[in-house]
Structure formats: C-alpha cells, structure tokens
Amino acid sequence: MRGLCFRVLVLCVFVVSCQSHPPGAVSPSSVIGQDTIRVGEVGSMTGSGATFGISTHQGILLAVEELNQKGGIAGKKLELISLDDQGQPNEAVLAVQKLAGQHSVRAILGEVASTVSLAMAPVAQQFQVPMITPSSINSKVTEAGDFVFRVCFVDRFQSKVMAQFALNHIRAKAAAILEDVKSDYSRDSAKIFTKHFTEGGGKIVLSQSYASGDIDFRSQLTAIRAAAPDVILVPGYYTEIGLIARQKAELGLKTPLLGGDGWDSPKLTEIGGEALSGSFFVSHFSLDHPSPSVQRFVDAYRAHFRGASPDGLAALGYDAAKILGEALKKTAGEGGRELRKALASTRDFPGVTGRITLGPDRNAVKSAVVFEVLHGGKLKSAAWMSPDSFR
Secondary structure: OOOOOOOEEEEOOEEOOOOOOOOOOOOOOOOOOOOEEEEEEEEOOOOOOHHHHHHHHHHHHHHHHHHHHOOOEOOEEEEEEEEEOOOOHHHHHHHHHHHHHHOOOOOEEOOOOHHHHHHHHHHHHHHOOOEEEOOOOOOOHHHHOOOEEEOOOOHHHHHHHHHHHHHHOOOOOEEEEEEEOOOHHHHHHHHHHHHHHHHOOOEEEEEEEEOOOOOOOHHHHHHHHHHOOOEEEOOOOHHHHHHHHHHHHHOOOOOOEEEOHHHOOOHHHHHHHHHHOOOEEEEOOOOOOOOHHHHHHHHHHHHHOOOOOOOHHHHHHHHHHHHHHHHHHHOOOOOHHHHHHHHHOOOOEEEOOEEEEEOOOOOEEOOEEEEEEOHHHOEEEEEEEOHHHHO
C-alpha cells in the first residue's frame, strides 16, 4: 500500500486510489446523487508513518460502513473524505482548510501523530469544526480549543503507566532514556516518565537523544551500556525502535526496552525481530480481550481486510468514528456547536479500546494495556492499568 495516492474523495466506505485499490478494501458503495453527511479524515497514508495512517484509516472505514449499513444518520449516508498529509504538519493544515472550507465536513477524524495534530487543531478550532484525534496523546492537542477531542488516553497517563510498570513489575531502580528530539510525543513522554519514576524511588542514570530518521544509535547505546540501567525508556516510533533493538543486541546489551503506543505497528517486529524479545510497551487495545464486542470487531476487520488483524491504531480509528456517529445521531446530522456539545457529553461509551468517557478537558478517561514482546514477535498482555490504579 506504500506510494498510493490517497488525496482523493472517499465515498461512504472506500478510498479510491490513483493507482490501485488497497489490499483487502471493501467494495465501494456508491452514494453519488444521494443526500449525505460529509465527514473528513486527515492521516499519514504515505511517508514514514504510513502503517499508522493506513491502520487508522481502515478502522474508520469499517466503522463508517457499519454505521451506513444500520441506516446512517437521520436517514442519510455518511460520506468520508480522506486526505493524505504524508505525516507533514504543513500538509495537514492544508488538508483541514480544504475539508472545512471546500468540502464543508461536519467533523474531522485525525491525526495520529501528536506533532501533526498540534498543527491541525488550531485550524479546526478556527473553523469551529469538531476534530477528533484517535491516537495523538500529547496533552497540548486538546488545549487548542473546545472543538478538539481525543479518544485515546493522554501522554501523562501513558507515561505514568510506563513508570509504574517499570517500578512495580520489572522492579527497576535505575533507568536510561533515549528520546527523539524531533518528536513532541517523545520529548514529553520522557519528561513525564522521569517525574513519576523518580517520585517512585527510581533514578535516571543517563539521558540520550536521536532524531527521527536516524539509522545509527550505537554511540548512544554504548553510553547507556556503561551506565548499567535496569531498563531503557525509548518513547519513539516503530520505524526507529526496531533498529535500536537490533543495535542494542549487537552491542551485547540485554537491558529491556520500554516504550509507548508509538511502538504499536506490525512493522515493529518486522524491523526489530528477535532483538525485541523481552521488551515492553504501553498501548490501547488487545486482540485477546474476551469482550464480545472486541471479538466481533476483530472478526469483522479480518473479514474486510484479507485476514489482517487490527492493531491499536485501527481500533482507535474505529472507536473515534463510532463516537462521532453517536454524536451525529444526537444532532440529527448537524455539525457546529451542537455536534461539539454532543461529543462533549460522551460518557461510558463501549469502545473496542475500552469504555470511554470524554472529560471536561475533552480527553478520554480509559485504561491502558502493557504488552510484552515474546519470541517470534508475538505479544502478550502483561498488565492492564486503569486511572483508578493511581488513586
């Protein structure tokens, strides 16, 4: 699916690629000529974070199809307009302007990366078009204004989970940090982890940095090896994490890596292989959760996308679209301030990533899961942690 042109109109449930249809996509349902409700999506369908964007997009597509199959909103079909921002903040800004201005969408779903969402959010607020990010955890995203929402937990919760897991489950007393200086997500996660880890009695023995796109991390890892930490926090994205894990193994460093939801991609273990075994990361969704609604979602996703299993990004995209659908039902398809009010009233929504309540700050209150990477790239749920765990 790399290199596909996604700067196109998505009708109902289907992206029309300028080259070919994405593998596993459902058949298009034409809504041309019908009275529809337009919803926008902005995502990284191409670029270094493409697996995030595509997974999220496929989760959204599935949710939109299900909503339309059940009669749509107030008798109207949802029409999704999806624009590729290539993971670039400036492209995302242009996409929001186009969706809100030219296409008059009721709401915008996206983005995945916090750095991109931070650029989009003020524009959505200016147009007073509700924006729902499925997975940007940076706390500042929703501070742009009362039209900006998220269905994922925030960075301060995820980083607290990482710190508590390191202290209480790994029994770590000393940690090193390797952060991405180009990423708001990475820098803020490292800062919050440091606060909670040290408050819990741990010590940060060394902090090192890299920049997105780097491929050689040996000097930083050599310095970390000399500091002898019990755990290494790497709050980055899968594109670099796999390389870091491999180079760590080459240096004979057996210290487990710990990270966040930026790891959650099928590409993670493709890149890192067995070098990731024994590492841990926090995310939003587990395929193995026994909830019937989760298993129905997993089955439906596999049926639509050639047996592929949904990851956390797909599940969050699905939940974001479903929450938007419920809010649109309350407004009979109207947007603006009425839709904003309906979204803000979301309480105890039964999402596949957990029960979701949107607080007064428009952030989701929900649980997190910590995964252990096993041999063969398999993931095992090592712990579930809710906000109540820290009260």
